[in-house]
Amino acid sequence: MTLSNRLFDEIAVGDTAATKRVVAPDDLYVFAHVSGNLNPLNLPHAPGEDAEGQNVAPSMWIGSLFSSVLGNLLPGPGTVYEAQSLRFHARAEVGDELAVKVEVIERRAPRTIVLATRIERAGTLIADGVAEVRAPEERRVVADVALPGLTVSRHRNMARMLDACAGLDAMPTAVVAPEEENALLGALAGGRERLIVPILIGDEAKIREIAKAHGADLSGVAIENVESHDKAAARAVELVGLGQARAVMKGHLHSDELLRHVVKSQGGLRTSRRVSHVFVMDAPTLPNLLLVTDAAINIAPTLEEKVDIVQNAIDLGRALGLAKPKVGVLSAVELVNPKIQSTLDAAALSKMSERGQITGGVVDGPLAMDNAISISAARTKGLTSLVAGRADILVAPNLESGNILAKELTYAAQAEGAGLVLGARAPVMLTSRADDEGSRLFSCAVAVLYAHWLQTGESAVAATEGKTP
Structure with a gap:
């Protein structure tokens, strides 16, 4: 111009x-x-x-x-x-x-x-x-007047999930080591929004000190004084086993400290299914939620483990209102290459979905990142698929690639993310220690919706068919 x-x-x-x-x-x-x-x-x-x-x-x-x-x-x-x-x-x-x-x-x-x-x-x-x-x-x-583009950052899908929780009961939640500003304020925000009923487990003196420093009101909030993170994690899992809590929320501790007690054979929360993690991402540039798995627990999952990872993610997608989630199994290429194990796993998972070994969704792969979420990229490469360009769920080949993808969406695409551990007897909110109050609130909403789906078999979110061309 x-x-x-x-x-x-x-x-x-x-x-x-x-x-x-x-x-x-x-x-x-x-x-x-x-x-x-x-x-x-x-x-x-x-x-x-x-x-x-x-x-x-x-x-x-x-x-x-x-x-x-x-x-x-x-x-x-x-x-x-x-x-x-x-x-x-x-x-x-x-x-x-x-x-x-x-x-x-x-x-x-x-x-x-x-x-x-x-x-x-x-x-x-x-x-x-x-x-x-x-x-x-x-x-x-x-000459050549050109302004930089503006992206108005809106998290419509996160707001939709929060709205869907309005008619559901607040969920008693054991919050492990909320001994840091974001961890404590996020849990209390979940309580204010009537998503959860927080039970704070950790160093009571630290918790009260943080609350005082930030003007947070702890009246009516249950606090259990526990001297170490290990014991706090064990107590949170125990409360679920006793029926006094229906979910667990990670506070300011390492994920492995918490998960060690979630997956232990005696007194843990294990089921017959493999435990896995899903990031639920709401990026302003994408029309719908995008689920990324596994980016936090399974380092180099086998094909057998990926079956559970995919099934867990499909179940969560259905809980969040996707009638039949579309699952894209990622690799570096979209063609099966015997030299790239992730393409072989992707092809096997696709066929297992066709044969009913994975249920509730549509699985396709291998897909590269571009043709998993971009219809134009899929068309350019000649891919004919119900999933290509429309994926609701992205299954990473391994933890490193999944973690990088989730953090790129957070920090480069301004996505708001919720983190949930699936495959246990209760939802476990596993967020990063750097996550802010909004992300923890989003995780509370996702956990409440998933727990509702587990209990009733129905989603509290209006069903959608996923992305449209």
Whole structure:
């Protein structure tokens, strides 16, 4: 895009310029951030949400559209605003196409241009006024104008999961070693949102000290004073066995310290199925949740272990509202190569799914990362599959690749993630010690929904078929 300007002597009364702009939801979010105006009337609402009167574009955002015509077209680059009057006659909403027009009505030496300004929607006057600008002093041609793109970070799917928990009972949860800010505040946030009933197990003095430092209220919260992380983990598992807790949440301790007690043969939470971990990722750039497994427990799983890993993830996907989760088994390539073990495992898992050895979902592989989540990449490579380009679940070849993938989604794609251990007698929220309150709250919601599905066989989330082309 190339812009050029007009000097004072080149502008005459009656000269006009115009442009068009469609009101987009992201415009409303960006304006709210820039202006600080958080009026809910001017923020988009979710489809189906009862929000009569919302989606109205802020009037001052509408007024700012004149700036694009004056700064880009008439007089163009180098123009300086001096004054602007505005009167608003109607409201514009998301989806409206607005015609922005200016007309020169006066010239004042040495360089002031007065313009009538007008915005219409299909002939209806939205706003008008008068602008006074100082025309450029020198010729300017600005070539290849390109702004960096903006991504409005919204975690709609996380909000959907939290909303789905509204009608479910809060779940008594043993929180192991909440002896750090994020660990404690995340657990307490889960309690405030009535997702869990936290039972804090750890060094009581540290827990109270952290709560005091951050103004957190511990009234009514059960605290069990336990002197070590090992004993705290053992006690949490014991509470589940006694029926006093229905879930376990990791606090500020190493994962292996907790999992050692979850998987122990006597008094643990083992079932006949292999224990595995799933990251539930909500990335702003993806339309639906993306589940990544296994990125935290099984280091180099065998084919037999991958069967349980896949089945665990499918079960969780169904609990989160996916009617028939689409599972992409990842490798470096999408063709079976006898020299790459992960492609052989992927092919076997796909066939096992076809034969009913893995149930509840559709499994396909091997798939490379691009053609697992990008329909255009899958089409380019000629892949015909129910899963390619539409995967809801990504099965990593090993822990290293799964962990790297999950953290790339978190830190490079601004995904919010929940972490859950599956295959045990109760859900175990296994988050990173660096995870913030939001991530821990998300994990609480996922755990509650999974526990509900285990108990009833039904999802509390409205079922979807996964991604669409």
